[in-house]
Amino acid sequence: MSAPITTSAQTAEPLLDVAGLHVEFPGHERAAVEAVAFTLAAGETLALVGASGSGKSVTARAIAQLDPEARYVGSVRFAGEELIGASQATLRRIRGEGVGMVFQEPLSALNPLHAIGRQIGETLALHAGITGKALRHAVIELLGRVHLNDAERVLGAYPHQLSGGQRQRVLIAMALACRPRVLIADEPTTALDAHLRVQILQLLKRIAADDGMGLLLISHDLVMVRGFADRVAVMCDGRIVESGPACDVFEAPSHAATRALLAVRQARLAQPVAPGAPAALCVTGVCCDYTHQPGIFKRPQTVRALAPADFDLARGETLGVVGESGSGKTTLALAVLRLTREGHGQIVLGAGEREAVRFDRLSGAALRDARSRMQVVLQDPFSSLSPRMTVAEIVEEGLLVHRPELGPDLRRQAAIDVLAEVGLGTDVLERYPHSFSGGQRQRIAIARALILSPEVLVLDEPTSALDAHIGLQVLKLLAELQRRHGLSYVLITHDLAVVRALAHRVIVLQSGEVVERGTVESVFTSPEHPYTRQLLAAAQYLPAA
Structure with a gap:
């Protein structure tokens, strides 16, 4: 594995500033997310980690307000612009152009009835107004950026005809189509093997560094993000319970939830096989x-x-x-x-x-x-x-x-x-x-x-x-x-x-x-x-x- 790419924040002014964020859903007694606060600067990678139900994905979706039934309280400022309470026109402009999102399961996120070229092209046509030969050229260029070099085959392929790693790269290409300033990757490597996980994370990190883009990486695997995140925030029961530079969190975890996430990969449960077992x-x-x-x-x-x-x-x-x-x-x-x-x-x-x-x-x-x-x-x-x-x-x-x-x-x-x-x-x-x-x-x-x-x-x-x-x-x-x-x-x-x-x-x-x-x-x-x-x-x- 090649050495991980690390890039420190490039500007003092954060691209994303979340403060006192509460997210509530109808019919639930308690909030899904409570008092969440963090910042993300250009060129920086922040890993938001935690177990299932800890509030990671709800927090990520709250940035672009992708859950219309939810009630949002607090502040989410993107490039100085307040998104909580913003109009639908503002949110549509921010989604894609300002904040891109890579979803967890590419086979579910991609339309099984449309070829890959058409799905990526729709994003470019909608947000950038590109058509004709220029649209095809732009799609091929995007596929090249995510290292899908067999562009002609991928353009006409359907999601089920691609491997898991290829589908994940297609989702990244779609998220990058409008050159967002913040990219949210929600569990982008869950169903991939270790080799592909590293490749995808290195790709995301390199693109963030090249474009000066803030990368918010959502994951349950604390160890896997170790070589890629500048800072880590650990969530438990809808709150951030620990945060700081990645090296500090890994070397001296202070919260029980963080220690539990680290201990998962060290478990040894196998009992000895009985001597002479048939x-x-x-x-x-x-x-x-x-x-x-x-x-x-x-x-x-x-x-x-x-x-x-x-x-x-x-x-x-x-x-x-x-x-x-x-x-x-x-x-x-x-x-x-x-x-x-x-x-x-x-x-x-x-x-x-x-x-x-x-x-x-x-x-x-x-x-x-x-x-x-x-x-x-x-x-x-x-x-x-x-x-x-x-x-x-x-x-x-x-x-x-x-x-x-x-x-x-x-x-x-x-x-x-x-x-x-x-x-x-x-x-x-x-x-x-x-x-x-x-x-x-x-x-x-x-x-x-x-x-x-x-x-x-x-x-x-x-x-x-x-x-x-x-x-x-x-x-x-x-x-x-x-x-x-x-x-x-x-x-x-x-x-x-x-x-x-x-x-x-x-x-x-x-x-x-x-x-x-x-x-x-x-x-x-x-x-x-x-x-x-x-x-x-x-x-x-x-x-x-």
Whole structure:
């Protein structure tokens, strides 16, 4: 990782001056944000950090007053102009031209029905009045600024055709279209791997330095912003509880909330595997080749997404599978779960206490029955839970397939019991997924898998959609369930903090190949492969090369 760029404030007069800011929403007894105050100067980066619900995003949105139902009290001055109580015409002028915003989830923030070129062009046409060839040239120039050099392809692409890092760069390009003086980046790296996180943060920092722009960086990851922020403000329960130069906050945190954020990345929850523990899963030569059709008159091409990989998993053990986006992590999970036809290799399930089966040879009813022994918890609980089903229906669904002899009363009692195991009560049974927080939804997803008493759980990025504090709660739950039931986990993640917390052994994937394997302790302290060292340095577990 290259050395982080640091730039001090360039002017004494702040671009942004927030004082005594209160934000209240109808129907809520207490304010979402109380007495918040901070300044941001040109060329300066201020990181606003805190757990979910601390008020970070509400504060950021309050600057441009993006929540029309909210009641704002206090002062927000942009370049000396008061925005609280300003007219809609003034706010429309400020949004984009004065204050740009990069939202958290690019796939949700971008319109899936419009090509990227059109979406960026709309911003330029609206605020700058550019049309025709000049508009196309301006869009290509913006894409170049955010290092999307394949501009012709990106212009005609739709959001789903781009990677997570590319979509994030598109959002940054849209926010920069009108050359704002303040850029607010709300969790711009949450769903990205460590390499891409560093790239995006370096890009934002460099653009802020080049343009003399104030950068307000919203994040729950206090460690990740360490090398990029000039100052840090920590929020808890709607208030700023600690602030100061980044080096001071990291070296001597004074508030418990700050210390808790720092402690999240140092957690170690994995319990030792019992000596002589039987095997739960043995994988040999699992690989995956996709056939790509480049055109009607061209021959199909075979693309190797995953080279032959081997691993074994003992009862009560967690194997971490790490690598950057596109390294083959999820492909490996899909192949082991037999959820892709292109996967091949030997998969032996339950080679210990329970009867061993060649999972790769099963088909039809036999394969369906064996699936109860190996379940999966997916990355985004909001997408993986049906919005049309109650929690009771979601959790009981597996029993309808695998235990059809159970009557309604027994199924309901099983659902109540498993929800209690994940820390949820009977009051959630008739509610729908949208009424829960991200952490609660992930607990429901775990309960849905756990109700079938599986031997192996494949955890595909189980905390990437959660902030660090809530993610740690989910990891503690998984560690306790493993201790209680002897579960074995295949942990797919790009977050090395998650591996450090939960895994016993780790394999590192690069471009579909296993480049390193070993215990968590040996890989984290003495990595052998250059790629592993790069990942650890990007996540700030090793000094930058």
